[in-house]
Amino acid sequence: MLTTDFLTQLQSLLPSERLYTDPVDCYAYAYDNSQKIYPPDVVAFPLTSEEVQAIVVLCNIHKVPLTPRGRGTGTVGGSLPEQGGVALSLERMLQIIVVDPANRVIVAEPGVLNQTVQNSAKLHGFFWPPDPTSAAYSSIGGNLATSAGGPHAVKYGTTRDHVLGMKAVTGKGEAIKTGCYTTKGVVGYDLTRLLIGSEGTLAVITEATLKLTPLPQAIGGITAHFQDAASCAAAVVSIMSLSQIPSALEFLDKGSLNLIRGRFPDMLPADTGAMLMIEVDGSPREIIDSSTAILSACRNEGLLQAEQVSDATNLWRMRKALSPLLRDIAPNKINEDIVVPVATLPELLKGLSQLSSKYQIINVNFGHAGNGNIHVNLLVNQDNIDEMARAEKCLNEVFELVIRLNGTLSGEHGIGREKRAYVDKEIDATTLALMKDIKQVFDPNNILNPGKLFL
């Protein structure tokens, strides 16, 4: 519970239309895409770095938890005000401060939507490579906080490869400036990358300098249908050993395809047991070269058909249809985004299938196969206690399999609150303790998104 003293001081920092205190108003800031609900006591909407700083300072004085929030599209509860206190919504910090095509840079405030950045960049022939599926309604600040990747990471890398610098306010309430405005720079410690993916536990990002990439001349698409996951995974390994790197390489397993078939009966051939949606980009000539090489790499005994698609934008129709379908069929599905080295994908998919049988848990697996980043969905009904108990054991074994294959628990969703119980499977105690010490430096009173990332 917040004290009157604290509230009075907070009210002195922001006009009433930028401070929600009514629980009804606050409720919209209680959840994210993890489907968990933790209402904040207040929601604050700063407009400037100075306002962010004043709020952080005040929360430090009163030891009030403060949870930064973009647009709440995260899937692991990273933006949930789990311990109440202040939800710091950055959604009204909407300025694009600099558009500098000559230096391939956009400087944006955290509330700017990913898509808005893309639109601004596109006017000048550029794009910003990170492209979470939520781009139309997720913010740059949230993207940086989670290092959200997306399908194009296979060719272009993830968020941390495309940010030059930022301004931020640490948990201690200090305004800092990290990185630089140039594509090279090694002065001081790399605080930019330290903040990227830190899920709002170290600092509140108030400005980001984004590095742009020239738009490809053209985009081409390929779909490849396989009789089973094993042959499909083998094709992924072959494709990723080519010198031509696809700009996206997305995998759909049988469970995913069956979901799509349920809603769109004519979209897919009956015998397809697994498929790849592949995007290539570059000059028209490069697209021909890459497509030829990739089609050839797809050829194995399990291949049913592989072909170029005339309209590459159409390629994503099935993939985009999938997430809402999953939500419909299992509103409380357990949604993971594990990563394994690409060459171990066949072993991962085999293992997932065995675990599904062993625990009698239906799973649906799809995702960014070119990075070995698979979204593993356990379709569970959270009201079924027995099923949930089996799912928990299954998930535990999934994570153990991933670690055994030299993989990682999360490729782009992060840890938040959903995965923190599993972090020590991947990170040893010494390294974890060091991370906690770093947290302590940035946020000595542990007010910033407390309890997230690690227990």
Added chain:
Amino acid sequence: MLTTDFLTQLQSLLPSERLYTDPVDCYAYAYDNSQKIYPPDVVAFPLTSEEVQAIVVLCNIHKVPLTPRGRGTGTVGGSLPEQGGVALSLERMLQIIVVDPANRVIVAEPGVLNQTVQNSAKLHGFFWPPDPTSAAYSSIGGNLATSAGGPHAVKYGTTRDHVLGMKAVTGKGEAIKTGCYTTKGVVGYDLTRLLIGSEGTLAVITEATLKLTPLPQAIGGITAHFQDAASCAAAVVSIMSLSQIPSALEFLDKGSLNLIRGRFPDMLPADTGAMLMIEVDGSPREIIDSSTAILSACRNEGLLQAEQVSDATNLWRMRKALSPLLRDIAPNKINEDIVVPVATLPELLKGLSQLSSKYQIINVNFGHAGNGNIHVNLLVNQDNIDEMARAEKCLNEVFELVIRLNGTLSGEHGIGREKRAYVDKEIDATTLALMKDIKQVFDPNNILNPGKLFL
């Protein structure tokens, strides 16, 4: 001075052939490419992470300074044992632990030479993009510690973009493991990037997981001669606004060209006042496309001639000739590697020329123009007190110009001891204090490369 007690314990950790105590032997570990000399009291040559850890623990107990060292090719004194104590030479940790072409990964110990990594990768059709000019004799550990880039960074990015994870021993003596083995991963804080470029002040890197890139099918070269620096810089801006990104874009100013002319009178046309050496890579078709676009972007009123070169490896002949020539003419030259946003290169070069006149200091400027990363060399004689005083003022103004242009003091050399007096021109006091707090977390007794990076 080291105590007998410390020495006895150190001798119990390493056999005598891996511990130098004779000042004559130690002297070879007293200098680097900054030409400064600080002899260590002992030189230790660990072979394993465990030995590194034991040495760090011992140095903590006795509060003995410990300076990690690769092959001593750094230019800013980062590996100099300025406060004496132990020089920790990693040069005998020479194992390539994993070569995994299917996952595009090489895992190497810190002493492995950059070129050895390239040779291992090449066997499988890959390369590791960071390519400092010193590749043949510089080590991976040193490369990571300084985030050494090289000419290909304009297309491929710098060291921090090509490392997946590492093992390290912190200044506190704790063995940690950072990052992962996959191309995506967001579990915990990004300690990998925090250590890259930290110049051995936070931890000793004992193993690095390097991300490989497919070798381009072919390489093409272009040379472009301009009448002056202004037209040459304008061409750089035009080239960097193309969607085709060159794989290297190197600039040589008049001073550089005159040095080359002095030794190789026939290598250059008489009227060339500045030139570009440009490399493009990709399929033969892409090379044609890129070359055509780049040649066209070079065309301005100052262009004297621009042409494709038949043998691209020959392209680097002049560039490689330059560094030894500079050393011959001014053995104690002041060598900077500032970076400015590419579109401000014309202004930078104009400013450098003005400062050269103002302070009567001859300077020679060349380097990675595609990143805006220029090596500014002030050709001074350190015995000339008046010249050195002017050089110091000139350098100060160079840095002020760079900061005014929104640039950074170092693109790849780092800070070490040579630039630490200038760091606060770029990094504000709050951010610097935070960096020092992070240093404190990793190295509470300040034994690891003490005094480097910041005062």
